[in-house]
Amino acid sequence: MTTFGSDDLGSGHDPASLLAFAIGRQLPFREFGTSVLCPGYHSLYAMARTVASLQSLSGNRLVVGLGSGMRPEVNRVFGLDDTERRRRTVEARDVLPGLLAGRGTGLPDDVTFYTPPMGEVPLLLASGDPQMFAGTDRTVVGWMSMLRSAKLIRETGEQLRQVTGRPLRCAMQVTLEPDVQQPMRPPTMVPTATVPALAVGTRLLPAVFVGYARAGVDRMLIHLPTDDNRWTRLHAIAAAARQARAELAGADVVPAARLAA
Template identity: 25%
Template structure:
């Protein structure tokens, strides 16, 4: 059975008068043995969570840690011109020593699309264009590219990535268009709140949509999952079924993770809908109560 890499989202609303709190939490996650930390992408105030640029914040996390992988969960690709996206991601890949995983999606928030001047109806086409251009820029020097929104001639990206071909890309979404995007541009699929049956269904659909089943089988399957550990107050309701059910225990959380692993999930980001002051305690509960129940001889944070 493949190993499950367990990470944690750094999404609580960290205090503005202590800008290093999130960096301390990331260092604590590394000390506890998590595989990765994740940051989402919001441009406008959502009312809950850390509404920052994920590439900027993860660059700071890279400097505060040594081992953790750094996941954008997820970066809205249409917000970033292709050249900017490619250069920022390559920069973070370099300064982190190749620890970046670029989770991307098409986005959904009409207010943010209006604010950046991008028509929301173009989000899918722009995501395809930007990912295709970034892949060319990461792999070729000089790079030529002709797309509906990006044109490059003999372009030399400002900084080449240290990861050959660029950082791994995990593409979000469950529609057929999203899964085709995974196959065209991705190294993995990234879901949100997917249960074992949904992961199994995504695996099946990827194999059906792929020209060659081996192209689907090469992909990482990953998902964000929600969890409020017992005894820790939730700051917001989970947007989907939490790991372990409504009243989770260490055993029920480990059981759900085992089911996801059996279905083919190989990376799981635990999203904690807690206030910032409880985030480290929540991570400690997972490390102390859940991780010991997970089997495997892999690196820290793995089943």
């Protein structure tokens, strides 16, 4: 399960606080994710404390996404132009793993980060730019993407493998609209107020999950805009995930339900 949206939504909700609330409810999820945290909005020391706290609360089930933020109007609130927001993300990419490992990298000599997390925290970079991954170690386990085709996922994954020398799997954020009324509706991109959504018939949904998993997606962060009071769409997603997992013979393609803000 991951929080709804990213740091740059400007919605007034703090992703870490929402995630801590969900963890405190003792929900039985295998992973808890931050979606995309933007280093330009936080000091690295504060980010490291937040991540360490969430990792401890979750019992080593945290996954952290880092990105620059895509909304210029929100970046302007924090005084960030394109150059500075990228610089802050690169700095976090290079410094945060050291902080979380308890090495204190990047801190003044008289400042100590006393409470590294109980276990290693996997990091995902919200970028498809190969240069953002150059020189990273295995702490960076993958990349994050908005909705894109399986072909583009596969091509980007290959480019990143050439730069890093290791396979990096994708965590894709999707606004999903399962069509219960037309269960054989082909996958279709539909416009929304924010980002495009993927509309697809419920009987074809397992094939969509399988196709993306084989292209390199191992985490799918799903935003479900609407549902009825019986959660018909959510149940359809869960059933499709189970069917896809069976077809993939154990591959990890279980979509993560998103905590609505």
